[in-house]
Amino acid sequence: MQPKKIKYYLLGLFLIGMALFIVLHVNSAKNIRQLISGNEQLLQELNVKNEIQKLQTSMARTDSKVRGTVIAQDSLHITGIESDIAIIKADLKEINKIVRNDSTEKLLTQLNYLVDEKNTFNVQVLDTFYTQGKWAAEKLINNQKGKRLGEAITGILHQLDSTRQSEVNHTTHLIDTSGQKALSWGTILVVFACLTSLLAFLYITSRIHRQEQLIDELDESREQERRLTVVKDQFLANMSHEIRTPMNSVLGFAHLLKNQPLNSKSREYVNAIDSAGQNLLEIINDILDISKIESGMMRIEPSSFSLQGVLHAVYLLFQPKAEEKQLSLQVTTDEQVPDILYGDVTRLTQVLVNLTSNAIKFTDAGTVSIHVARSWQDGNGVRLLFTVKDTGIGIDPAKQGSIFDRFNQAEASTTRKYGGTGLGLTIVKQLVELQNGFIAVESKPGEGSTFKVELPYTLGEPPAETGSDEELLPLLPGLQQDIRILVAEDNKMNQNLLRHLLSNRQLSYRIVTNGEEALQALQKSNYDLLLLDIQMPNVDGYTVIQRLRQEQHSNIPVIAMTAHAMAGERDKCLQLGMNEYISKPIRAEELYRLIQVYTGKSLGPDISGNNDFSTVADNGHLISMQYLQELSNGNSEFEQTMLQQFIAQLPEDLGQLKQAIHASDLPGIRTAAHHLKTTVSFIGLEAHLYPFLEPLEHVTEEDFVQAEAAESFASLRQLAMQAVQEAMSFLL
Structure with missing residues (x-):
């Protein structure tokens, strides 16, 4: 049938x-x-x-x-x-x-x-x-x-x-x-x-059964799509790193060659290399941007900015190109337009750059103008109308409805003559819609085009004068300032690990030791990401995220770090407002992936040095150096530092646990056991010591028996001291 x-x-x-x-x-x-x-x-x-x-x-x-x-x-x-x-x-x-x-x-x-x-x-x-x-x-x-x-x-x-x-x-x-x-x-x-x-x-049952089958097939299809999306994102991330790095080298050396004495033929070749490289880099950037938008990785990050500063930067960027084509580039604003606004300045700049670039590209003579007007204002809310107008080739009315589609240009000959991917206007449209705005086009063939973009903003406040830059943002010198990370972690070994991992990728970071310091740091400075330990003294991670979301109304991405292996811990973190959950011991690649996903920015190359390292065999020892060697990436100095830190910190953590058990201090027992789990995880002691630490970390008044806890601690201490002796032998 x-x-x-x-x-x-x-x-x-x-x-x-x-x-x-x-x-x-x-x-x-x-x-x-x-x-x-x-x-x-x-x-x-x-x-x-x-x-x-x-x-x-x-x-x-x-x-x-x-x-x-x-x-x-x-x-x-x-x-x-x-x-x-x-x-x-x-x-x-x-x-x-x-x-x-x-x-x-x-x-x-x-x-x-x-x-x-x-x-x-x-x-x-x-x-x-x-x-x-x-x-x-x-x-x-x-x-x-x-x-x-x-x-x-x-x-x-x-x-x-x-x-x-x-x-x-x-x-x-x-x-x-x-x-x-x-x-x-x-x-x-x-x-x-x-x-x-x-x-x-019977009919309804058969239809429900068929619907369940279709739902299962759809879920499987979505899961496959998700896996493919992850593969695509990973591919694009690799492409960003593998192509942008050599392209930057090509463009850098081409720029150096331009400043050398060259004959006319050589200069022509260098200019061709530079032009082709710039075009290729632009194509790569467009593909990466559209991929970010479609995968939901593109985020709107509002901050206070100067509109006149943005317009001036756009003017300075395109003035040389306009002069080269003998075009008049004009930037004007109405008197009613406020200067200090609160919104995503990066996306606004990207929209204006794409529209202005297109206008100059498709205009051979005449004028390209950028005009800003206020279309609506109510209290602190304001909507601005950005108009980018040119006297270029124009767009046929029949083609205007499809120019915002991916890989689509008004005419087939446009790509051959002017180049480009056909992604610029697609990116602009989606960026505008991400900001709850709209875009429209008016054009006639041979008379030019007018693109109108309306975006909502709120009135911003001029940046306040800060007292001490060192106190406000004590970031490590010499590292990339593009990604700024705040780390809230009280365990010294974990601090050393994160210093090592973040420094390897040239990331700017600041480390604080408790939740109160983290909240104060976020009030004083802007960060792209917060790595937040759940178990901290005084103010723990759960309290931090609640105050951050409810009191400070901050949307900063937060990645929880915890040694908890309990079912539902990840769901609890996400429900409270955290963006992701990473378990200890921290895996380097997982950390780097999350940083890239939630900052929306590419990481720098790994500068840790030699990737070839030898593996220390277990030989029946308690300690396993595999995880530490994976983190060190061949950096023996880092391995030695972590072992020394382990030898120094383990007795201190054991002393705190012993004192808490002697005093029947249940919160102290749980905190000390949690710290010990983090400390021993770096050298592969989970299988040996976690069976003693897990019950102590989750101990309650109903199941706490001091004699049993003391007996468990004695066994734990014996194994821990054996691990310290082995660690000392690795240092010899």
Whole structure:
């Protein structure tokens, strides 16, 4: 069955099912109505019998009272005779109302006559009794007239009862038949509903199963896409490093050659090398930028900046190129435009540079202008309109809708004549949208183009004067200032490790030893990334991230560092506002990858030196040097320093743990055990010492027994001292 036709089959089955359901329902309802009507008729017949019985009873009671009065000559018996006669008339009237039809018309006429005669006779007997006395009344009673009237009335009532009994029998039969039919149709309706529900359930179940299969396939596809994205990002990162480095060398040497005495031919070759290198570097940058945007690695980082400073920098950048093409480059702003703004100055510069570069590239004569106007302002919020206008080749209206697509230029000949990747405007559009702005283009072929970009900002504050630069940002000299990292770590061995790893990639960093210092440092200076240890004295990492996000409202990327191996620890860190989680012992490549991902910047080359290093065999020792050698990358001096630090710090950490156990200080036990885990992880002691440290790190009042803790510490100390002896042997 074709998938496109299945809906029509399902619709047909649904309509047939609905028709059957309606037919079943109509028949069931019809029989139920007949059953109800029969019940009503049966009730009516029972009411007739009841009225006939009441009439007979009332007449018998009246006759009894009349006879009792005459025989006993006691007028008390006659009390209420008028009301009894009225009741007889009322009963007769009710019988006439509910029984009258063609078959009973004659009987009712006779009954009415006889009952009136009977009532008249009783009244006559009473009148005779009062006027002529007992004997005259008895004589009137004994003349059999009253008896004949009573018998006649009884006979007619019996005939009426017989007639109604046949109606009762017919009605009862009708009720039984209707009930059986209603039961049958109801059973059919229930069976049909159950069958329909079963079929619907089976169909829905099959569709749900298929949907679950599709979801699994989609999840697998997404996972594969994620893996491919990681591979692509890694490739682009490698390409950035592997291509940009030689390209910078090529451009650098080309620039040096330009300053050397050259003949005209050699200078032409050097200029060609420089131009081609610049174009290639621009293409590489475009590809990397669009990849960052699409992978979500491009982040908006607001800060206060001077708009006039940005415009002046753009002007200085493109003025030589404009003069080379004999173009007039103009930069103007309206008076209402504020100078100090708060926003992402890097992305604004990138947008203006791309648009201005395109304008100069596609303009052979005339003017390229950049104008800034204020389109809206409310309090501290302001929207600025940036207009980049040129008198170049222009864009056909039919092509204007696609110029923002990737790898697309207005004409096929444009790429051959002017070069480029067709990514510039795509990058501009996505950067503008990342900042919640919009971009539009107005152009006519041969008359030039006008690109309008509107971006939202808030009014900024001029940078405050700082007291001591050394106190504000004591970064290591001679390193790259492009990436600035704040490290919050109280363990000295971990501090030495991070110094080594960050210095190897020429990264600027500052190390603080507790959470309070980290918060103060972030208030005083701007950093690209915070490496935050979770377990620190006084103010721990959890408190730092909460105060950072809720009180300081900082969006700085935060990577948690912890030796915790508990399930859910990563989720807890991310839930509190951290961006990522890295477990100790720290792996160099994982750290470098996270720094690159969350700063959005490429790292410098590894300057650690020789990558070839020999591995120290375990030879049955507790200590394993593999991890330390991986970190050192062949730097024996770093290995010696870390071993010396281990020998010095381990006894100190053991002393703190012993003191805490002796004092039953549970927080102190947990902190000391955590520090020891970090200390011993550098030289591969996890398998030997973690079984003793893990229970102590998570000890609670319920499970703490001082004697057991002391016994565990004794075993731990014995192994630790053996590890210290081995470390000392490695130093010899």
